[in-house]
Amino acid sequence: MVGDDDMNVNVDEMTRMQSAPTVVPPRLEVAEARREASEDFDALPTEIAVRGLDFFYGKEQALFSNDIDIKKNRVTAVIGPSGCGKSTHIRTYNRIYNLYRDQRATGAIMMDGVNILGSVDLLDLRRRIGMIFQKPSPFPMTVFENVAYGLRQHYRLGKSELSMRVEDALKRSAIWDEVKHKLNEPGNALSGGQQQRLCIARAIAAEPDVVLMDEPCSAIDPVATAKIEELILELKDRYTIVLVTHNMQQAARVSDFTAFFFQGRIVEFGPTTQIFSNPREKQTEEYITGRFG
Amino acid sequence: MSTVEAPLSSGASGPRGAESAPRGRRLRIGDPVFRTLATASGIAVAVMMFGLAAILVYKSWPAIQALGFGMLTHVAWSPSTGEYGALAALAGTALSTIVAMVIAVPLAMVIALLLVELVHPAVARVVGTGIEMLAAIPSIIFGMVGLFVIVPFIQDRFTPWVLNTPLGKIPGIEPGPQFQGGGLSIFTAGVVLAFMVLPFITAVSRDVLMMVPRVTKEAGYGMGSTTWEVMRKISLRYANSGIVGAIFIGFGRALGETMAVAYLIGSLYTDMPRSIFDPGTSIASLIAQQFSEATDKVQVSALIELGLILFAITVLFQVLAQLWLRRVRRATGGRA
Amino acid sequence: MSTFPNAAESPAEVRAGLPLKRRSMVGRKTADLTVKVLSWIGAWIGIAVMAFVIIEVVREGAAAWNIAFFTQSTPMDVTSNAGGFANAIVGTIVITGVAALIAIPIGFLGGVYLAEFGRDGHVATAIRSIANVVMGVPSIIVGVFAFAILVQPQQHYSGFAGSVALAFIMLPVMARTTEDILNLVPNELRESGLAMGAPRWKVTLGVICRAARGGLITGATLAVVRVAGETAPLLFTALSSPYWMTGLFGPGGYFGGPVANLTKTIYDFSGSPYPHWQTLAWGGALLIIVAVLGMNIVVRLLFQRGKEW
Numbered sequence: 001m002v003g004d005d006d007m008n009v010n011v012d013e014m015t016r017m018q019s020a021p022t023v024v025p026p027r028l029e030v031a032e033a034r035r036e037a038s039e040d041f042d043a044l045p046t047e048i049a050v051r052g053l054d055f056f057y058g059k060e061q062a063l064f065s066n067d068i069d070i071k072k073n074r075v076t077a078v079i080g081p082s083g084c085g086k087s088t089h090i091r092t093y094n095r096i097y098n099l100y101r102d103q104r105a106t107g108a109i110m111m112d113g114v115n116i117l118g119s120v121d122l123l124d125l126r127r128r129i130g131m132i133f134q135k136p137s138p139f140p141m142t143v144f145e146n147v148a149y150g151l152r153q154h155y156r157l158g159k160s161e162l163s164m165r166v167e168d169a170l171k172r173s174a175i176w177d178e179v180k181h182k183l184n185e186p187g188n189a190l191s192g193g194q195q196q197r198l199c200i201a202r203a204i205a206a207e208p209d210v211v212l213m214d215e216p217c218s219a220i221d222p223v224a225t226a227k228i229e230e231l232i233l234e235l236k237d238r239y240t241i242v243l244v245t246h247n248m249q250q251a252a253r254v255s256d257f258t259a260f261f262f263q264g265r266i267v268e269f270g271p272t273t274q275i276f277s278n279p280r281e282k283q284t285e286e287y288i289t290g291r292f293g
Numbered sequence: 294m295s296t297v298e299a300p301l302s303s304g305a306s307g308p309r310g311a312e313s314a315p316r317g318r319r320l321r322i323g324d325p326v327f328r329t330l331a332t333a334s335g336i337a338v339a340v341m342m343f344g345l346a347a348i349l350v351y352k353s354w355p356a357i358q359a360l361g362f363g364m365l366t367h368v369a370w371s372p373s374t375g376e377y378g379a380l381a382a383l384a385g386t387a388l389s390t391i392v393a394m395v396i397a398v399p400l401a402m403v404i405a406l407l408l409v410e411l412v413h414p415a416v417a418r419v420v421g422t423g424i425e426m427l428a429a430i431p432s433i434i435f436g437m438v439g440l441f442v443i444v445p446f447i448q449d450r451f452t453p454w455v456l457n458t459p460l461g462k463i464p465g466i467e468p469g470p471q472f473q474g475g476g477l478s479i480f481t482a483g484v485v486l487a488f489m490v491l492p493f494i495t496a497v498s499r500d501v502l503m504m505v506p507r508v509t510k511e512a513g514y515g516m517g518s519t520t521w522e523v524m525r526k527i528s529l530r531y532a533n534s535g536i537v538g539a540i541f542i543g544f545g546r547a548l549g550e551t552m553a554v555a556y557l558i559g560s561l562y563t564d565m566p567r568s569i570f571d572p573g574t575s576i577a578s579l580i581a582q583q584f585s586e587a588t589d590k591v592q593v594s595a596l597i598e599l600g601l602i603l604f605a606i607t608v609l610f611q612v613l614a615q616l617w618l619r620r621v622r623r624a625t626g627g628r629a
Numbered sequence: 630m631s632t633f634p635n636a637a638e639s640p641a642e643v644r645a646g647l648p649l650k651r652r653s654m655v656g657r658k659t660a661d662l663t664v665k666v667l668s669w670i671g672a673w674i675g676i677a678v679m680a681f682v683i684i685e686v687v688r689e690g691a692a693a694w695n696i697a698f699f700t701q702s703t704p705m706d707v708t709s710n711a712g713g714f715a716n717a718i719v720g721t722i723v724i725t726g727v728a729a730l731i732a733i734p735i736g737f738l739g740g741v742y743l744a745e746f747g748r749d750g751h752v753a754t755a756i757r758s759i760a761n762v763v764m765g766v767p768s769i770i771v772g773v774f775a776f777a778i779l780v781q782p783q784q785h786y787s788g789f790a791g792s793v794a795l796a797f798i799m800l801p802v803m804a805r806t807t808e809d810i811l812n813l814v815p816n817e818l819r820e821s822g823l824a825m826g827a828p829r830w831k832v833t834l835g836v837i838c839r840a841a842r843g844g845l846i847t848g849a850t851l852a853v854v855r856v857a858g859e860t861a862p863l864l865f866t867a868l869s870s871p872y873w874m875t876g877l878f879g880p881g882g883y884f885g886g887p888v889a890n891l892t893k894t895i896y897d898f899s900g901s902p903y904p905h906w907q908t909l910a911w912g913g914a915l916l917i918i919v920a921v922l923g924m925n926i927v928v929r930l931l932f933q934r935g936k937e938w
Binding site: 121123 | 649654
């Protein structure tokens with residue numbers, strides 16, 4: 001239920017984390033990757049650090065002890081065969097799973113020294129973490145109102161500043177020229193690709209820190225997909241992006257780091273170039289080369 | 294093969310059917326007969342409606358000739374003095390229905406919100422069923438319980454309390470010259486009516502709210518909205534038209550409610566109500582109460598004319614609701 | 630419930646250049662909480678009212694339920710404590726029964742037309758719209774209609790006129806319910822039936838209706854039960870009577886004169902000043918509640934796959 005702030009939390013983990021808010025202890029896999037990384041992994045600031053994340057649908061466990069570091073201002077791709085837990089994983093970051101009674105997460109997800117899975121104000125968390133869904137879902141209101149939604153909700157702005165920010169968000173989402181004459185038309189009057197860019201504009205207008213993208217291109221045509229991929233590369237300067245995709249080529253094109261999921265576990269995580277050219281795990285290699293999934 | 298064909302061969306076309314031609318021909322009328330019967334039944338439903346309208350007009354004709362539509366401008370219904378005015382009844386009908394909707398609509402909205410967003414689906418099913426049971430309770434039961442339980446409460450406690458607050462001075466609440474204490478009044482009838490239309494509006498609202506796509510709601514929550522904000526800014530906009538349609542239909546039903554209103558509204562036919570706490574009457578309850586006392590033909594005809602007026606009003610509401618829903622259905626491309 | 634303590638000024642806000650004034654979250658959360666509380670209150674009110682009505686009727690009506698209630702006819706003598714509602718009960722059963730006999734077949738066939746033949750055609754759409762409108766006509770107007778076509782010309786009330794009024798009300802409900810239920814049957818069933826070479830009527834009645842049997846029975850039962858509780862249509866058709874129905878014709882007969890029925894009798898007795906009569910009225914009310922709610926629950930339980938309201 002939304003608004004529920006008490007979640008099961010691994011207390012030991014949390015106290016350990018909170019004693020050292022910004023230093024993330026190196027994990028084994030990360031340490032190994034570092035040897036071959038082209039940039040200094042540990043020097044990059046971490047936006048979100050996941051430790052020991054388990055997830056349950058009712059009695060069924062879907063995620064097993066996930067550990068991952070999401071690096072600030074970088075694109076992290078999450079790949080894997082369908083049903084492996086990719087979406088489930090990123091949906092823990094903004095606690096959107098809280099809407100559903102029988103879904104539960106345990107472990108620690110640290111952001112700014114606070115465990116997201118603990119007692120946090122969900123409204124504030126979701127102000128800082130935006131989400132793009134697989135199916136473009138504009139709200140039943142005009143284009144302008146869609147983009148202004150988050151701004152109006154969290155901030156007090158004058159009319160002119162609001163308009164300016166809406167225009168800015170639409171421009172940065174590479175859709176301004178297409179909709180500038182249609183600002184007062186309903187959001188769902190746009191094409192699929194445009195709707196998705198509208199949703200991106202809506203998400204970034206409120207200036208989040210992180211943008212989660214759950215297979216944003218799978219319901220859209222290839223031309224629109226290319227536009228969105230371009231967009232992602234531009235956006236990462238300002239935001240941290242986590243991209244779930246079943247399209248490996250997309251992950252290779254667009255991301256800096258890649259995590260490979262299989263059956264609820266993170267099999268391998270590292271720089272994209274390394275994952276795709278020189279995967280360490282056999283499963284990773286089999287997936288990359290298309291031998292399964 | 295024969296076991297399959299045996300029961301059906303009588304109607305089969307093709308070589309076998311042609312061979313047993315006499316049999317086939319006799320039974321091939323089965324379908325046309327069936328179709329005709331079905332079509333006739335379907336048309337009967339529609340024809341009845343026009344028959345109803347026609348009879349009402351025909352039988353109220355004497356009164357229409359005598360009174361014109363003066364019924365609509367004259368206040369009092371008093372056959373003993375030859376007055377056949379429907380205005381008091383129209384006012385009472387409108388007021389009691391408005392009171393009912395003012396209570397029922399917000400109540401239905403928050404209950405639907407609860408059923409859709411706030412409780413476990415199993416609980417929602419139980420509560421929803423409970424409210425639907427409310428819809429099954431006949432009007433006369435509401436009337437009786439209202440009469441013996443609600444009326445004394447409103448008379449002895451509620452009305453005096455309201456009149457003591459500043460609310461008591463507002464026109465429309467401040468008692469008029471016919472005030473009888475507020476127990477048997479337009480207000481009481483409205484309150485009970487509210488719970489008679491509540492189930493329908495709640496059920497429809499719940500159904501259309503459940504049709505809001507889950508992704509869209511998640512997107513709303515993902516933006517950091519509260520439950521109420523998602524409901525207000527997103528879900529209600531989606532469900533808007535369906536809910537409005539339900540309100541139209543509920544309004545129409547409340548207009549025609551007879552028994553509960555007859556018990557509770559105070560049966561005052563002769564004056565315009567100045568306050569919702571005044572006694573009054575509604576068209577339906579007036580007809581119900583006066584019909585058995587009607588002796589001469591003019592009186593009966595006048596009552597039928599009154600019935601015609603009520604019929605016209607309710608049909609108008611139904612038609613408006615249908616037009617609205619059809620327009621909405623076309624706009625959204627699906628069922629609203 | 631802490632927000633991020635280390636983000637006094639969010640990096641996003643700094644990044645965005647202009648300082649952004651935050652809106653109070655307290656206000657938003659209070660509004661949210663208020664609405665949620667109101668929702669719970671509202672739900673409890675709804676349930677409470679329903680429970681209250683039922684409990685009241687049970688409380689007052691249980692006192693009336695004895696052997697006499699179910700066996701003796703309505704009292705005419707205000708001084709005695711004798712009498713029951715037996716004649717009224719029988720009358721309601723007869724009147725409603727005949728109404729069902731008229732309305733169910735015609736309504737069913739009409740629904741078959743709408744679902745199987747007319748479908749989306751102009752005629753069917755028109756019929757559907759008109760049926761919807763008819764369903765919104767107040768039941769008292771239907772009573773006036775039956776009065777005009779039967780009671781007035783015949784110069785007397787009759788149970789039959791009451792049945793006609795009730796049938797009129799049931800008809801569109803039956804048709805629409807039948808249509809909705811039949812529409813739930815998958816097309817494959819129709820096609821496979823017809824593909825075997827069976828005539829349309831056999832497929833419809835034998836196959837489709839058998840598949841939809843539960844829903845159809847539910848729909849018919851609920852329609853009958855609904856009109857059984859109606860009072861207004863009987864007010865000037867069947868009226869009521871303190872006597873038993875005596876056969877079919879003649880002043881006490883079904884076609885010949887007023888027939889005692891439960892709802893009108895309850896109405897009369899509850900409005901009377903005599904406590905015993907009022908108690909009897911409550912007893913009648915209890916009977917109606919038991920029958921109506923009971924049947925609702927029974928058909929829903931038995932035929933859960935039937936159409937949900």
